[in-house]
Amino acid sequence: MAMGNFRRRHTNKKDKRRRASAMAAKVAAEKVVLQSQDGVEWVVSKAAAASRYGVTVKAAIMSNLYDDDYVQTRRSCNMGYSLIRLFVDSSDLAKVIHCSDQLASDPGVAAGFVRGLDHAALFDLVLAAKTLRHRGLLDLTCRTIKDMIGGKSPNQVRAMFGIRPPQPGPHGKTTPKKLMTPDQKKQVELEERALKALHAVRSHECTVYDPKRNYFAHTSTTPR
Structure with missing residues (x-):
């Protein structure tokens, strides 16, 4: 037993x-x-x-x-x-996850979150969305930037985002990053991110997502 x-x-x-x-x-x-x-x-x-x-x-x-x-x-x-x-920094991935969850539950809240970001964070979110091929987040972030720059001249856009005209050094050459001060490097890196983000906004206008191929294809339409 x-x-x-x-x-x-x-x-x-x-x-x-x-x-x-x-x-x-x-x-x-x-x-x-x-x-x-x-x-x-x-x-x-x-x-x-x-x-x-x-x-x-x-x-x-x-x-x-x-x-x-x-x-x-x-x-x-x-x-x-x-x-x-994923090839995205943790601070940017956190924003992607947060904003994506909001897009799924309340797109209006997501739009308000994106509009409340400073320029540097907004640029990083655009580039993260591009890396992840996140169409919904790209639509939102690119539309936000387009609304910000709509009707402005190139010089006004540069002034808005702190993008300086090219600054050639002696003999017409730009200063190498290794010779820059920390503040200069920070400024240049911000400008580079801004230019990449603005290019992503422009490119986004002439791409279309093909769900069968999981791919963003360029269309023949030229962005305005």
């Missing part, structure tokens, strides 16, 4: 472990880790990630393009969630 009770208890423990393992596997299958290029991680719903955070993330999920080595070495930390590495 005692032996029978022991066997039942042992079987019950094995069943509990098996059910717990199956539940953990099910939960892991429903989650994914998004990792920024500076190593910060977000555990998010796989369904939300595929539908909200851009074609780059969706394509990785649909094609099972995960970091399997990470899953094996970090299983105890993240319950075996699959990892997607």
Whole structure:
């Protein structure tokens, strides 16, 4: 009788472990880790990630393009969630996730969030959306910038975003970054991000998303 009770208890423990393992596997299958290029991680719903955070993330999920080595070495930390590495800084990825969630629930709030960003943060969000091939966020950020610069001359746009005219050094050459002061480097980097963002805004007007190919194709229409 005692032996029978022991066997039942042992079987019950094995069943509990098996059910717990199956539940953990099910939960892991429903989650994914998004990792920024500076190593910060977000555990998010796989369904939300595929539908909200851009074609780059969706394509990785649909094609099972995960970091399997990470899953094996970090299983105890993240319950075996699959990892997607993204070439976006953590501060920008945080804004992408926050704004994308707002776009899904309340586009008006998302628009207000984007309008409230300073110029540097707005430029970074445009470039992050471009990197992630996030059409909805690109539409919103590019439209925001277009509204800001609408009807303004190139000189007025430069003044608005702190973009100086080219500053050649002695003999017509620009000063190398390694010879600049920290403040000069910061100014140049901001100008470069602004110019890249403005180019992205202009390019965005003549691209169209092809859902069958998960690709943004250029149209023949020239942006105004």
